[in-house]
Amino acid sequence: MNVIELKGLTHKYSIGTPFESVAVDNVDLTIEKGEFCGIIGHTGSGKSTLIQHLNGLIKPTQGQVLIDGKDIWDKSVNIRDIRFKVGLVFQYSEYQLFEETVYKDIAYGPKNMGCEGEELDKRVREAAEEMGLDEELLERSPFDLSGGQKRRVALAGVIAMKPEILILDEPAAGLDPIGRENVLSRISEYHKKHGTTILLVSHSMEDIVKYAQKVLVMNKGKVFCHDETDRVFARQDEITEIGLDVPQITKIMMLLRQKGVDLGQDIYTVERAKERILRYMDNKGTVC
Amino acid sequence: MLKDITIGQYFPGESIIHRLDSRFKIILDIAYVVMLFMAGNFYSLAMAGVFMLIIYMLSRISFRLIFKSLRPIMPVIVFTCLLNLFFIQGESEPLVRLGFISIYMEGATTSVFMAVRIIFLIIGMSVLTYTTSPIELTDAIERLLSPLKVLRFPVHELAMMMTIALRFIPTLIEETDKIMSAQKARGANLDTGGLVKKAKALIPVLIPLFVSAFKRASELALAMECRCYKGGDGRTRMKQLKWGMRDIVAVFVMGVMIAVIVLLNISIPIFGL
Numbered sequence: 001m002n003v004i005e006l007k008g009l010t011h012k013y014s015i016g017t018p019f020e021s022v023a024v025d026n027v028d029l030t031i032e033k034g035e036f037c038g039i040i041g042h043t044g045s046g047k048s049t050l051i052q053h054l055n056g057l058i059k060p061t062q063g064q065v066l067i068d069g070k071d072i073w074d075k076s077v078n079i080r081d082i083r084f085k086v087g088l089v090f091q092y093s094e095y096q097l098f099e100e101t102v103y104k105d106i107a108y109g110p111k112n113m114g115c116e117g118e119e120l121d122k123r124v125r126e127a128a129e130e131m132g133l134d135e136e137l138l139e140r141s142p143f144d145l146s147g148g149q150k151r152r153v154a155l156a157g158v159i160a161m162k163p164e165i166l167i168l169d170e171p172a173a174g175l176d177p178i179g180r181e182n183v184l185s186r187i188s189e190y191h192k193k194h195g196t197t198i199l200l201v202s203h204s205m206e207d208i209v210k211y212a213q214k215v216l217v218m219n220k221g222k223v224f225c226h227d228e229t230d231r232v233f234a235r236q237d238e239i240t241e242i243g244l245d246v247p248q249i250t251k252i253m254m255l256l257r258q259k260g261v262d263l264g265q266d267i268y269t270v271e272r273a274k275e276r277i278l279r280y281m282d283n284k285g286t287v288c
Numbered sequence: 289m290l291k292d293i294t295i296g297q298y299f300p301g302e303s304i305i306h307r308l309d310s311r312f313k314i315i316l317d318i319a320y321v322v323m324l325f326m327a328g329n330f331y332s333l334a335m336a337g338v339f340m341l342i343i344y345m346l347s348r349i350s351f352r353l354i355f356k357s358l359r360p361i362m363p364v365i366v367f368t369c370l371l372n373l374f375f376i377q378g379e380s381e382p383l384v385r386l387g388f389i390s391i392y393m394e395g396a397t398t399s400v401f402m403a404v405r406i407i408f409l410i411i412g413m414s415v416l417t418y419t420t421s422p423i424e425l426t427d428a429i430e431r432l433l434s435p436l437k438v439l440r441f442p443v444h445e446l447a448m449m450m451t452i453a454l455r456f457i458p459t460l461i462e463e464t465d466k467i468m469s470a471q472k473a474r475g476a477n478l479d480t481g482g483l484v485k486k487a488k489a490l491i492p493v494l495i496p497l498f499v500s501a502f503k504r505a506s507e508l509a510l511a512m513e514c515r516c517y518k519g520g521d522g523r524t525r526m527k528q529l530k531w532g533m534r535d536i537v538a539v540f541v542m543g544v545m546i547a548v549i550v551l552l553n554i555s556i557p558i559f560g561l
Contacts, residue, residue: 052469055473057469057472057473080475080477083472083473083474083475084475087473088473089473090466090469090470090473093470095463095466095467095470095496095499095500096467096470096471096474096492096496097496098491098492098495098496098499108474108492109474109475112474112475112476112477113475143499157474158473158474161474161475
């Protein structure tokens with residue numbers, strides 16, 4: 001079933017001024033329930049504008065946004081309900097923390113939903129656990145935490161609302177490699193456990209290949225392609241052409257192929273490369 | 289919504305008004321204000337208005353901006369108008385009598401006169417900010433105030449503070465927008481409810497904004513210190529302010545205008561108009 005459906009979505013900024021620009025240009029898109037979709041694209045390719053349409057923060061200039069088959073700008077729909085259904089975590093989300101304690105901050109979203117008492121407590125503790133925040137952190141001030149911890153508190157704040165669709169804008173930006181891994185693998189685990197539909201915006205091909213099942217490539221406000229990860233990266237040349245990178249390991253394999261060592265064109269992760277190299281080494285005697 | 293704020297907005301250009309020395313522009317603007325207050329009747333005021341429109345045309349700024357700069361000040365204008373209308377008493381018969389309120393001819397004239405004067409004032413001042421970049425403006429203020437250094441007045445520090453403040457207005461607006469979106473995504477209700485409820489709903493926006501503003505301030509201070517900034521003493525400028533022929537001409541034109549206004553003030557009553 002399609003949880004998200006975009007029909008001819010167009011968004012223009014600064015209409016009627018000399019600065020008018022089209023950020024999203026006639027986009028048709030469907031996202032299936034339970035899909036883990038990575039979104040990549042250049043700065044200014046319309047990714048951020050696109051995702052802000054999905055929970056009604058921005059109203060489309062033209063076109064429709066359908067969540068669970070219903071137009072979110074229909075009069076019968078309360079936009080706040082949509083925001084609880086579609087959780088959105090912004091880039092550098094640690095800037096949204098404001099409460100005295102981590103616990104209160106995580107509770108802010110669910111409280112807005114009307115959650116109270118035991119249910120609220122349960123949600124907060126669950127979300128904190130899911131994001132790997134220790135019990136003792138809950139009573140600390142969010143401003144005393146490290147960057148990675150703050151980020152996970154912000155994520156927990158949205159997860160505690162138990163959204164059916166979770167959209168993350170660069171959740172790992174600006175973190176060190178351990179912090180990145182920590183945040184992304186927790187999101188991946190959360191996806192496996194709850195079957196939530198996840199859209200992950202990222203600049204890092206490595207991250208997308210590692211965690212996402214499908215990839216949406218945006219270019220100049222349009223959808224360049226939306227397909228299974230394997231199939232998207234098989235179009236390596238086209239992707240490089242629009243100025244995006246392919247994973248580093250894929251590049252290395254491409255260079256090796258030019259040197260006469262062909263290990264196959266479908267290598268996007270280090271694991272698979274390792275496997276192929278080992279096989280190649282074993283066979284080397286017989287092949288050459 | 290926050291992007292509509294135009295206070296002190298600068299529109300780059302190459303017109304003669306843009307190229308005037310910013311120090312002269314500030315002084316001439318003050319002279320213009322003085323001139324407006326010297327204008328004692330509708331004729332001299334109209335003359336000042338024509339002069340201002342010519343300046344506006346010379347600066348090649350879109351006329352739509354006139355209305356944009358007036359919009360925020362509208363309540364003040366209406367308020368002044370009403371005050372003058374109701375509280376000025378004339379000698380002739382009142383035009384309207386409503387209970388204890390009576391409106392006289394004199395009150396009506398004065399209120400229109402005041403409104404027009406305030407409008408001309410705002411438009412004239414906005415020409416300055418529309419055509420002068422904030423950097424030039426603070427530079428000019430620093431230079432104009434520099435005699436006060438003798439009195440140990442921290443002129444350079446004041447100018448630096450103004451520069452920094454102006455520089456960070458757009459940044460903070462952008463940041464506010466972002467934080468508001470983030471809290472809305474968490475179900476914050478920023479637009480509805482009574483005054484108390486609205487104020488309370490702003491806490492999740494204001495606290496992160498203050499936190500990041502303080503963080504930015506300390507980072508900026510550190511960056512300035514790293515580049516050995518230690519106040520204005522012995523500091524030289526990359527861009528020197530230079531004045532030339534066109535500035536002298538501008539001062540001359542302004543002088544003539546003031547003379548015309550004064551003449552109009554004196555002569556009109558004599559002709560009995």
